[in-house]
Amino acid sequence: MKKQRQLIHALIRKTVVSGVIVGVFAGVYFFTDSLLKQSVTEKTEAEQALSKNQSQANSLSDQLQKSNVAEKRFLETQSARLNFDFSSNNAGLKEWLRSAIARYRFASNFKLSLTAEKQADAKDLSTKTHQTVEHRDMRMEFSAISDAHVFSFLNDITRSAPGFIVLENVTLKRTGDIDKNSITSIRAGAAPQMVEAKIVFNWVGLNEIAAPLTPTTAEAK
Numbered sequence: 261m262k263k264q265r266q267l268i269h270a271l272i273r274k275t276v277v278s279g280v281i282v283g284v285f286a287g288v289y290f291f292t293d294s295l296l297k298q299s300v301t302e303k304t305e306a307e308q309a310l311s312k313n314q315s316q317a318n319s320l321s322d323q324l325q326k327s328n329v330a331e332k333r334f335l336e337t338q339s340a341r342l343n344f345d346f347s348s349n350n351a352g353l354k355e356w357l358r359s360a361i362a363r364y365r366f367a368s369n370f371k372l373s374l375t376a377e378k379q380a381d382a383k384d385l386s387t388k389t390h391q392t393v394e395h396r397d398m399r400m401e402f403s404a405i406s407d408a409h410v411f412s413f414l415n416d417i418t419r420s421a422p423g424f425i426v427l428e429n430v431t432l433k434r435t436g437d438i439d440k441n442s443i444t445s446i447r448a449g450a451a452p453q454m455v456e457a458k459i460v461f462n463w464v465g466l467n468e469i470a471a472p473l474t475p476t477t478a479e480a481k
Contacts, residue, residue, distance in 0.1 A: 341419050348393055348423040348465020350374060356421050357400075364413050365451040367403035374398060380464060388469075395463040397428070403453035405446065407432055410457045422465070429460040 345352065354372070361370050380392040404410050410432060418425045436442065436454035445452050 343420045343422060345422040346424065346466040348377065348395060348463055348467060352422040353463070356417075360413060360416065361402075364409050365405060366409075366413075367451070367453045370400070370402040372398075372400055377465075390466050390468055393465050393467055395465075398461055398463050400457070400459040400461070402457055403435075404455045404457055405451055405453060406438065407434075407455050410455060414459070424464040426462040426464060427459065428462060429458075431458040432456070 357370070357372060360366075375395045375398050377393045377395055380394040404413070410430075414427065414430065418427070433456045434454060435456055436452065438454065442452045442454065
């Protein structure tokens with residue numbers, strides 16, 4: 261009888277322990293399942309955020325790449341520039357042309373047609389201290405010894421003249437031939453003009469904005 265009671269108590273203890281173990285495992289399961297669902301949700305949100313950030317990063321990278329390309333092209337075009345005066349100063353351009361006429365031995369019939377200064381379309385190039393201006397459809401007409409002199413002059417003016425010279429149209433007309441007589445004349449120091457040139461160009465400048473007069477400055481003046 262005593263053994264039966266001991267057996268019953270043992271079975272009861274095993275049953276209770278088994279129930280506790282099952283309950284613990286059930287709790288752990290549900291807790292783990294909840295954590296898993298939460299983890300999956302957080303993972304999905306993190307992946308979406310990462311994808312969005314990656315998309316933004318790619319967009320910024322593309323913009324930066326385009327910016328770098330534009331900057332590289334600008335630097336390439338300006339690498340051979342000899343004059344870093346980017347302003348459109350009429351007196352400066354005329355002085356440069358007087359020197360060029362002598363260097364390239366152009367005839368004295370050189371004509372320069374200036375046009376009015378206007379605000380350039382590329383306003384994004386302007387800053388608080390400088391504004392971008394443009395003289396459109398300016399013209400040069402002159403006579404030269406040869407087309408080689410004209411092309412050398414055009415290469416020079418785009419590199420050395422103040423501002424930015426943007427060539428729009430170049431028309432050359434041969435008015436004579438280079439023969440023995442003309443070569444002899446050139447060697448003797450003469451400048452037989454055998455080519456007529458007409459150049460149409462735009463002149464772009466980055467001009468400094470004059471600071472407004474303060475009362476003190478006005479009184480000083």
